[in-house]
Amino acid sequence: MRPTSLDVIFEDIHWILLISGHVICMDSEGETAMIPSEIMHYSIRQNSSNQADVNTSLKLLGSPTQRIQDIPGAEESADHVVRLIAAVLRLRDVETKTMENKASQLLSPQLSSTIIWFLNQWSMSYLLPNETYYSDMSIALVTAFGQHTEGAMWTINYLLNTIEMNLIYNLDKGLIKESVNLLTSLVELREKGAYVLKCAGFWNLVNKHNRSEKGILQDSAQRGLLKAFVLAGAALDTSQEKNQYLTQILKPLQERFKNIICDEAFLRNFHHFQVRNEIINILESFIGVVQGSQVSTVNALFGFISPVLAECANLLFIYKNYQFLVSLILQLYCECARGMLCYLTPTESKRLYECCLATIQSYAKCNLGRINLEKTALEDSFSDLQLLMELLTNLLSKDFIDLSPAETNDTGSTVNHLTAGNVCLYGLSIVMPLMNIDLLKFPSLCLQYFKMITFVCEMYPEKICQQPIELFKSILMTLELGLTTFGQDVTTLCCDFIQNLGAHLYKNKQQGSPAHQALRPFLKLLMDLILSHQVNSEILPNTGLALYVLICCYQDDYNVLVQSLINSQTDQDVAQRLAKSFNDLTSNIVLNTGSHQHVRFRDNFDKFIVNVHGFLLVK
Template sequence: MSLICCFDSCSQTLTCQKLLATVVRRKHTCTYLVQLDSWRDLTRAFASGRSLLSLSGRLQRSLAETLASAASCIKDPEASAQYLRDLMGPVAGCLVENASRSDLKSVAQQADVIYMVCCLLERLRGAARATQPRTQKVLFEMAHTVMNPLLTLLEVYKNHSTVVYMILKFVVDFVDGQAVFLDAKETSALVSFCLQLLQIYSSHNIGKVMLSLSSSLRNESQAEKYKDLRALLRLLTNICSKDLVGFLSDCGGEGSPDIAEVIYIGLDIVTPLISLDLLKYPKLSRDYFVLISHLLELYPEKVAHLNSDAFTRIIGSLDFGLRNQDSDVVERCLAAVNALASYNFKERLGGRGRLNSQLMESEGSNGKLQESISSHFLRLLLQILLFEDFRSELAGYAADALLPLLFCEQELYQRLVHELLDKQQNPTVKSRLATAFHNLTSSNNLSSSLDRPNRQRFRKNLLSFMADVSGFMQIK
């Protein structure tokens, strides 16, 4: 097995990505495999030898993931942990050594140094993807030793897009794998590290290159130049996961980082780089709206404290997303609007309403106007539901977003309905439309509550409404 590097590229790929991965996934086979001298030779060659460095980065990552996954097949917990330390300890140590070189700045741009750093990052990323209950602690220890060195490397390689991307992707995969296992102390350390990473990224304006390229993008393959931006979006989404948020909320003490602060710092970095043109690229668009929906569902109150530019960017992107051709994107945007509107309604019930101070530009019957966020989205959703190509399979999500908007803006809703009815020249259409609007808010004993039963009733009302008016409006 230690002769992998002597194979041709096709054989290397089959061995690293197929053969070894397959046998390790079979637990009984793997339990026998890790006891073989040939397997020990392979792990020693990986950990300390240089021969396997000739493999491509992708294969280094696959091999690291496979070898690290095998630790879970070692029955004795101590032996399993030691296996993983012997396997990945030298890799982490080598990265620390490279980042600690006194002459790092003078040699960092040399091809062999960059290649070594990239190989080490790929291996660390592969191991991070092998995180399982038995391997989590050791892998966290390994990652903890390289956190500060990674920040050093990000500073040094701020203008080298490949290294920046690999650092980000390692952190993305590491946070993703570790989130469900971390205790409060580990969570605090990880979130603090992510905050420092984002601050360094921001301080050097690493994203400036992407802005200058945005006008030249023409297809999905060219959009891959934005892969570090996508990695940042995924990192923020992983930090925003309920596992990390819940842990720090329950256990956070003095000195614990504020996850919301970390996410909003990241959002401040990312959103200026994302134009509406960029959101036309499916991969980037999905990553962005997954983050925005998670963020607004968990921290809707933070929107009230955003500066005007940040607020306008987020709301403007939701406007764009609600008209997207991708159903998943529309669903995410409706969930985000639901979160904002529900929060706003509850705040109003409590005599608060800071969100109302944030104004948006909308298209009214007499031209453009400035109005509250709930007024803006009520007007927009009714426009989309009645006059645009809205997919009926998303009606449930639309109902969940529309209900709190109706509660917040009852007067505006009545005014919009009257304006629409006044425009109808056909008496039959006008009568049917008036009945449909009446039933939308009156049928099924609808109440002024956002509890689950009332939401279910309103979902039925909206489905009936869409069926009633589909013959003479644009609903599909």
């Protein structure tokens, strides 16, 4: 147990590091991380005025085991930015020695995590900076951390050794997470990854991972580690080098999976804690592999992952009562569809589609009838169904973002392949029976569901209309709930669905079809919602567009509804004003769903809302 005085010191250092990290680094999320111009100019001024000596700065940086007082001139002439980094490395060295002497109980896990966080923030901006992004560069910073310098290689190796020690010897989850994040940052950019691959520290990590039967880490940290390993492979120059590297990383993982599921005793022992943990570790690892895929490695990676995907439907059935494992399997598919699908060839895409469908069928087989019987399982069902919705939506994206190389068969013609739209709609037919009103009360699942059906309708309205009538009616039933129950984001999506479906029915002259008849009640529903002030003013434009399309589709019904509403008014003055407002709403407009006509209707609709809401009260 460490003294209380140490806790006070650790907390002070923790806050100093947090403040320092935010001072010397800019928030770069979604942008290229760069050295702040103020810090750069400060370092330049220090060097130009001879207040800093480059050689002394380098010696201070490369001597984390020495006290600053023991390095001649370090206190007087070291570059202040380099000195700050050297101080953090020196602090980290104290931690290393403490762990080596088996006194880690004296350390603060929070402070250790903060040190790694600081090094991560700093490395993104200062380590191997792209000099073309700067009009001026500090000679001290370039010499210490720039490209093609010994200082940069030394620093990267030091960071990798630090990461290795944290991953292998420390059990604190926060520290492990920050260490994996640091490793990922070092290999995320191809230019930095090329330097990392030259460092012995990186290969020490790889070799220790491959030699371990269960990997270096457990659970989600294993995911981040494999992501970093795969990202590093993208920095290799040739396809042959990349394939050899990925084989070195993934072949042991593939063999571990094969050995487990092919074991004759697997079906007897699958529920054992050790077996389940091994499966979890492997699934986490493959999720990380997919998250690390890039266009230059995706096809090679899919070759390793597809055999695992092919077994997942059966694996899900076996572990149907272990919700965490079910979620991991669905997460793996979601990541494949999100990060890999758009780059896969038609043949590879077809394999992924088939695996997805088999797994969705397996999930439906295991869960149909269970949701209503087991109310306590609602949260588990919510989590799984949300992943299924994400999977189907991600699959659908293939049909408008397809970056795959052209593929031909032996005769030279393009390979015919299953469309993502068909897969998504088939999956929807399996998922819909699992949905109920209780599940739609989960906000994130509800939003994901309406996003999915709106996305499908936007891209394939004709296929929505071709669905079995019971499935089509189920979708419209949820649409009616969405317009009235789940908030304005969902209402907006429902209006978009109605607009897309109605426009398709009108343009393709499907009057009298089952889909046309099923959509008819939404004209009255929307009019009632609008006139009774039940639609938020922020989403009135979306509602107006949906109403316009419905008026185009059901002009006779619209006239009847308007006349009925006018006749129901007991005050003749109100009735006359209402009649005039409805007349102005469609005046000078050809009801044909065209964009030019819609613009006119939108202007009329805005005036209509102001006028009608001013004098009409619908009970």
